[in-house]
Amino acid sequence: MSKRGYHHGNLKQALVDAALNLIEEKGPTGFTLSEAAKSAGVTPAAVYRHFEGREDLIAEIALQGYAIFADVMEYAYDKGQPSALASFEATGRAYLAFARKYPGHYIAMFESGISMQRTPELFTLASRAHGIMEKAAVELSKHIPADKRPPSQMFAAHIWAMSHGVVELFARGSPGTKSPFPPEDLLETGILIYLRGLGLLPEDE
Template identity: 65%
Template sequence: MPERKSYHHGNLRQALVDATLALIEEKGPNGFTLAEAARVAGVSPAAPYRHFKGREDLIAEAALQGFEIFADLLQHAYDGGRPSPLAAFETVGRAYLHFARTQPGHYIAMFESGVSVAGNPELAQAAARATSVLDEAAQTLTAHLPPDRRPPSSLVSHHIWAMSHGVVELFARGAPGARAPFSPEELLESGIGVYLRGLGVITD
């Protein structure tokens, strides 16, 4: 059980989000109640209802904050495609893995809690900002391909997103290297390389 925290007046909403993130990491997104989040935050069971309708609403806020952090991180990593589109794309992949490792509560709330992104306009906007970084990177990488061989950039970005998520789920959780003789970074970068060569983006 996460350690009980002393709540200081003035930041109840964030105290509850922080408690939720700790509980998600320990028990998963469905393994705790709203009353338990209140207890970890050091407030009464009724206190969360000042800001949230229920547990799902609280998890959605954790996911929203996660997507905002995630989008900022990916944008910083991409850095406008510098020093080259391919190098920037690889840096974005490493940033994805870094986020999953360092923000596990947010990551689970975003991608594994069942929270409805489409049903929450603010959440959908934050998620779209993160996706747009991958879309821009994919569009830049594939721009030189002949039109008849150029896949939609959104298709490429979603393929890379799926590959990144798979590496996180299979190889970046728990002890790194425990299930493969390669690091998650090596697995992701080599996988991206094979994929981009198959598209003709990389020819050497």
């Protein structure tokens, strides 16, 4: 991957871009601020103009990631309308697509240990992204009899967990975890089985 260098007037983003490369290569705890500074082409002291430490830098990456993620999820949900089922399935696929296209952001968001509540802005963006999938679950669960309907948050969490599991095991090229099936197919069939179990799809569909 080509090195992203510092451009005058954009030090903060240059450090973010450098850290994204390092996160993808070494994980969220596998690099130092000095390495990020060196990769960005600045002195280690320059980092502290914008970030107090590595966690602050990773939190900024997570913040930017959640902004992209929320937009991706919202677009997927809207594209599936007016079908509640299509919107629900689309949000699951959007999760997988985001993880593939933005691996550094994904790791910062979900694997770095950074709390969603670290800052009000981060919490707001993360809640927006989570809320879109929950909204899709609410709309779809309206078709389930009230006495058999799981809470919408649980409904959404099941699909979130399934999507996250497919990403972690098969969608990011982890050594020794290659699946004989495309990750997209694994996720789609898993969602279909789950929805059939709730009575939202007929057995022969």
